[in-house]
Amino acid sequence: MSTQPTGEPAPNRAVRNRREETYTELRGMLLRGEFGMRGRLVELHLAQRLGVSRTPVREALVRLVADGLVQRLPDGFYTARPNLPELRDLYELRITVELRGITRALESDAVVHDAALLEPLRDRWRALRSDMPAPDPGFVLEDEDFHRTLLRSSGNRQLTETLESVTTRIRPVRMYDYLTEDRIERTVTEHLDIVEHVLAHRLPEALTALRRHVGESLDVVEKRAAHAIAQMALHQG
Numbered sequence: 001m002s003t004q005p006t007g008e009p010a011p012n013r014a015v016r017n018r019r020e021e022t023y024t025e026l027r028g029m030l031l032r033g034e035f036g037m038r039g040r041l042v043e044l045h046l047a048q049r050l051g052v053s054r055t056p057v058r059e060a061l062v063r064l065v066a067d068g069l070v071q072r073l074p075d076g077f078y079t080a081r082p083n084l085p086e087l088r089d090l091y092e093l094r095i096t097v098e099l100r101g102i103t104r105a106l107e108s109d110a111v112v113h114d115a116a117l118l119e120p121l122r123d124r125w126r127a128l129r130s131d132m133p134a135p136d137p138g139f140v141l142e143d144e145d146f147h148r149t150l151l152r153s154s155g156n157r158q159l160t161e162t163l164e165s166v167t168t169r170i171r172p173v174r175m176y177d178y179l180t181e182d183r184i185e186r187t188v189t190e191h192l193d194i195v196e197h198v199l200a201h202r203l204p205e206a207l208t209a210l211r212r213h214v215g216e217s218l219d220v221v222e223k224r225a226a227h228a229i230a231q232m233a234l235h236q237g
Helices: 010-031 043-050 054-067 084-107 115-130 137-152 157-178 181-199 203-234
Strands: 070-073 076-079
Touching: 010 043, 010 054, 010 137, 010 157, 043 054, 054 070, 054 076, 054 157, 084 137, 084 157, 084 203, 115 137, 115 181, 137 157, 137 181, 157 181, 157 203, 181 203
Parallel strands: none
Antiparallel strands: 070 076
8 A cells, every 4th residue: 555654544544635735725716706705505416617526615615614615505505705805904904903003012112012022024025035925715724823813922812812813714805915926925034023123122113014015915815805706796696
């Protein structure tokens, strides 16, 4: 029996890879708006389209419900429509919370960002810059970790918990930000710029860079999500 170095049987590897490929392909199709608005996602039809059995399709749909890209109703799975008005409101809250992590340090010498959190974070993003990731909607989790750790380093747990709540709600739409190489590269570069400013105690510069970074992300996300909605409308029916 052929095995990986870890001892995993080849048939198990094939099943795992098929599941991951099916999930990745379906996620990409949803983000590109390849299904009708609120369209029902029929397992059998998707399996035939992707050339796989219904099992990996069903598992992928469950994962996509958790991602917020699919809704599960009593009669089946349906595409979830991006909520752009809510997105802007939540981004406004996100910006307010994240900037507060820096402004509170500007207002009080008693607030000092925790270098023990920020130095490993800086090193992580330097490594990403040296080996730039390929475009992938899942990169949103790396991005969330950066912003959560940055805010956490300011010492206010309630601010961090608020940010976590907001990012969970906007995650499905924020996936649109990581579909191209230029957005991945820009995110990595801007994250390093921000964390290095904070570590060097250049807080006004960090504040400006963070505000610009989050604002640009909103612009990109809105445009790409609107395009996906337009594509959904074209596929309606």
